[in-house]
Amino acid sequence: MAADPRALAAQVLVRVHDAGRSLSDVLPVAQSECADERDAALLQELVYGTVRWYYRLDAILGQLLRKPFKPRDADLHCLLLVGLYQLDQLAVPERVAVHETVQAVRTLRKDWASGLANAVLRGFQRRREELENAVASDEVAGFSHPRWLIEQLRSDWPDQYRQILLANNMRPPFSLRVNRRRITRAEYLDLLQSLAIEAMPIPGTDQGIRLATPMAVARLPGFFAGDVSVQDGAAQLAAELLDVRPGMRVLDACAAPGGKTAHLLEREPEIALTALDIDAQRLVRVQENLDRLGLHAGLLVADAGQPGQWWDGQRFDRILLDAPCTGTGVIRRHPDIKLLRRAADIAALAQRQAELLKAMWPLLSPGGMLLYSTCSVLKTENSNQVADFLGYQADAIERPMLAGRVKVAGVGSQILPGENGMDGFYYACLHKTV
Ligand SMILES: C[S@@+](CC[C@H](N)C(=O)[O-])C[C@H]1O[C@@H](n2cnc3c(N)ncnc32)[C@H](O)[C@@H]1O
Incomplete structure (x- = not known):
């Protein structure tokens, strides 16, 4: 296929929406087919923007089409969303947006739909105000988020959920x-x-x-x-909170791609740091990051939930458990989370987090500290998770370390997306009594 950024964008979107692939997996491959850097940048803008505004654009498109496309024409559906994104959100001259999108219909070898594409995009230009009013009255389209996530955020953050939803749709710094x-x-x-x-x-x-x-x-x-x-500002708080000193044994239990590993070593290279991740490919990225920065850590491909398989029995003074999570704090950076995550993922991830916390605790020295963190804003993964842990782990106490700087969220500290310009992040400092 010719490297037409709009047609490529449609194909990327089909893979994200229909095949459940992440943008970070699919986009670089499509960019490698672009003629030059300008097209690659345009492709990125088109896919990130269309995904960010997916629920809004899809509702608008629904009003403009007489009947939905057949599954085999999912690429056309996505291309029209890309066309609408340009008209709705970008400063691309409208004439160019319509012309180039209709051209992309031909690139996709669906010439039969070029008249339809033209009519849909012209229809948007003509009926813009009416369509905007219609979508604004519906929460899913208005906030451009899936309904389950709007409801979850409203339930967790009744006073702040609107602010969170709006921040999620902003371009990240x-x-x-x-x-x-x-x-x-x-x-x-x-x-x-x-x-x-x-x-x-x-x-x-x-x-x-x-x-x-x-x-x-x-x-x-x-x-x-x-x-x-x-690295986002919120993620930079981890190394400060962990408060490592020379000579300490430190475990970074979910380390890849290594942003926090590297920061820990930049602050204090005189530590014995083990950086562990279950994903061998992602661990390669930790090594690349450390190499660029001239830093050293012991890297280990292993399951933090099964220390019996890899732990030598020597306890750690500090453990960073930057747990796998829903990523609901970083939607502005990864808008595809809105398309890829399902409500059922929350319970499954919370279960894994609980298992990881439980498995890591015996590895911590008395007097030591485990920093639990996620880039989520959901209480099930954060304050409720840590409260459950403290409920059964008698030798664990939580000491709020960001009090006065960040919202105290029951147990631990929660940064909401956009607060101080930062990503949404959760931290809890868990100390082991001596
Ligand atoms: C939020 S990311 C970590 C980000 C990293 N700390 C940083 O700052 O760059 C979570 C990581 O946990 C890893 N992971 C998930 N389950 C794991 C397990 N059971 N044991 C070890 N690592 C795991 C994933 O492969 C992923 O790289």
């Missing part, structure tokens, strides 16, 4: 962590300023910087030398 072993944050900010790259410190972090406009990492000064890494 481009955030960096400065490697303090190589350069100070102030020096790096000066360097960016000298290159006319607008940036500011992330409040509440030691090393965080936010750029006004995202850019390719290859263009960041000192990126390949290890001066900076891409």
